Amino acid sequence: MKAVIGSSIGRKIVSALLAIYLLTYGLTAVVVYTGVRRSLLEFAEGGLAQVADLKYQRLSNRMDELATDLTAWAQLEVMNDLVSGDVDRRIGTTLEALQRLYGLTGEIYAFDAAGALIADADGNGGSPPPGTHLPAAWTVTARSATFFDKHRNPLGAGDVIALAIPVFGSFAPDYHVGTLVIALPWSTVETLLNGVEARTMLVRLPPDSMVLSSAADPSPEPESRIIGRSVRRDGLLRSWQVVVSQPVSVVTRPLRQVALELTLLGILLAAPIFAFVRWMGRRLTAPIMELTRAVRVIADTDRLDIQVPVTSRDELGFLARSFNHMTVGLRNAREERDRSMRDLEHLNLTLEGKVANGQPNWKPRSPPSVG
Template sequence: MVRFNRISAKIAAGVMAFVLLLALVTGALVWRGFHQAEQAAAQRSADSLQTQSRNTLIQLTAQEAQLYDLELQQAARATKIAADFMAQARASGKTPDASAAPNVVYQAAQLTLSDNGLLYYDANPKRRTEILHIGSIPPDEVTDRSLRDSAILEDLFPSLLAQTETGVGIYFQGPQLTFRYYPVRGLPELELQNGAAEAAQTARIEDFLVAPNNNPQRKTVWLPPYLDDAGQGLLVSADTPIYYGDEFQGFIGIDVSLTRLIERLSQLKPTPGSFAFLLDSEGRLIAVPDGRAAALANRPLSAQEQAANGLLGAALTELNTELALALQAAQPPDALEISLNGQPVIVTRASLPNLGWTLSIVVPLAEVTAESQSVARAIEADAIATVRNTLLIMALFFIGAAAVTLWLSQRFLARPMTDMLSGVRAITAGNLDVSVPVTSNDELGELAASFNQMTDELNRRTRELAQTSAELQLKETQVKMAALEERQRLARELHDSVSQALYGIALGARTAQTQLERDPARLGEPLEYILSLAEAGLSEMRALIFELRPESLQTEGLVAALTKQSDALRARHKLDVVTRFDPEPEISLEAKEALYRIAQEAMHNVARHAHATRVELSLLNADGALTLEIRDNGKGFDPAQPYPGHLGLKSMPERAAHIGGAFHIESRPGAGTVITVTVPNG
């Protein structure tokens, strides 16, 4: 029973963690509930705002479309009034006598021909309208009739133009392209200077959209936008035909400034990032605020298109096929949601009923639903306050539970655990003779007893491991000595057998050469060839002996071994080997062997791969360090690249690291290779 009570008391320490976990879970649940409410409210708010905004935008677009239609129709109505006025005056036979009016041109005789013969014009500085007539069409009775009939427009044009808000000019064009224009802007000089007069020499009224063959319904025709050559910016014109009965007598036109229309469009911004644009009946861009035309395109624009008003008059299908198809499919007035250059937007569309044009307003969807974010932030603030209050209450319970828990843990857990921790630290420091007191008969007491048993077992195992390690080191030394002796034995056997045989061949060849001096034509050349083979074989065998086991490292030292290695390389591969050695270094045999093997591998690579003609081998002792350097003038390589199969490039740094040295290789294609090994001396 005592054991159970003590264990139960210690379990009370878990209350602190439980209360903390409870507080966190409660706060998380409250936060999650508020977060879900925030998302739901924000979504409902966004949906409501979006629906309301769609309806408002549709209504706004329809109203603006009607206003634009009325304004443009007002301009077109001025041309209709002038055309009807001329027809009625002709039909009534009450055409006023223009000759009585001052400064009014009513016949071709009043016109002046330009010096280049391209243009007839009214040179009167007090003229009330501009009169132009193409130089390639000599004036005749038709010309006089056009001038006489249109003279009544002199007083009508100013009042008609004043009634339009965006009209900048009104004009009459006769069958021979006789042109009467108001107001006076110095058109003759402009037409002659900008080449328009020359280009008009081949013009024919039959090619105009308002002509009978192109407009049999005799309707007012709107022309595509164009840049005015008289400096009035972008214009769009409406032309109304003039008929005397069934006889076509030209047309009345009015120029409407798109610049003014664009200024009005720029003010049509339901939200900061929205804009409006106007399309004609053919889907061409009529008007769009400055800087917004490029936003409609879903492709890179040319330099010409990027210029100011560079996209006006362009077909929307060529700029943004997706937007054009979506607008064509919509039934105005309507609103559709699409992505414009990666940004979700609402696009409304309404028709200008009398012109067949359409007005569209583009509004970023994020700006429409921006108010819903305010609702979300308010809910989030309430959630933070609620979670804060909840956690504060939980903290009060936590403090009380923590006080009780700390007292219990200090009495029943902290003291035994401190003793256990001291024992663990002693073991970590290397003291395996430590033991901890067993102060209870519960799990902690059992843990202390098990800890003491563990230290005893560790003491015993440590002694066994020390003994085993010593035995392994002895065996490793014995294996190394056995391998060394075996290599020496093999080297001696190769020297006593093959090398002596090759030496005998060389000696016998020299003897045969001496004997054959009497008759050199018979055997001299074959024996000389045998002699060269024998000498080469002798050099090769000596090199193999040094590569198998350089005995000179123990007897003669590292310098002597490197000298013999360089001599063998020079004899075997006919290379120019230059050596520079300091006195024999005072380093261990293991270090000497490693340096010798590195030099051997490096020179082996030079002979096989470098295609070098010169090798420099040096062993220098300076500043407390021994430096081995192998330098060649070969083709070089990129050390950073992997070279599968070339184990020497891997073994050389490993050998250097094994003796505490630093290995460095420097090479690049076409610049040779330098290998440097630095070993502390001493």
């Protein structure tokens, strides 16, 4: 590094100022880059939370709609036939009609007060065997619709969610005549989650925490992700939460352009700064170089008539004026010395002449003694 910079004051000034620029700009670029990255991550996290909340709201709205429909169906007059065992099969026909009308992909079951299956509408084309009773997993105690979380279908195959509501006779509001159940396949929930993209998960909140649905991550290697969660709400799905995630590398991809632009900006700024610093270094060191050359000339030729130009009123100008004043003083002193030497030589010649003209005993008068 020392060999590159050299011993020149100008180069040292240029190197020092450029080092300051690089350090300052580097720190500024790091701060800008970090701030942009943090803003991108915060924005992405907020966006993912909104997406998760929308997905959760879609699920919640669908479950609320089913609960409303189930409540209305339980109040139909035909449900009174649960008491007689639906001998004329009016309940079964009604359930099948409701399934077609509402486009349900699951099953609807009607059980009497003893828990025996009276009628059903199976969207999958199959029916439970005769003598089927109300599963313990679908037992309800409240008068309103009850939501049953993801579980194995007790009357079929696969995982389902279920809504169940007790049915009371229209002839006696407090007389329990049976139970009405809607069982939806779990694939219906996943469809409402937009096919469960790789970044979407449905989880169950504590105390029974678990992932209810999640697609496989297509990434060959695990990577850090940004996570957005739906807002926790009361309701049928109060134990559920939708989690949407996205790889950090996807969110921070625009930072490559930011880094490139910061680098190009640094290079563009460095060019005029380098030119200015180089010009300033030369301007500051030019008087010193003039002074150095003058000193070298004096040392080589013993000339004292050398003068350096005074180009400023600052410290360098003061140094140049002082140098010029010094050379003038030295020149005057040398001239005075030469004059004295000539006078002494002339005096010596005069004395020698007098001695040669016959004044051998002449001696210079001694100066009077003092004291």
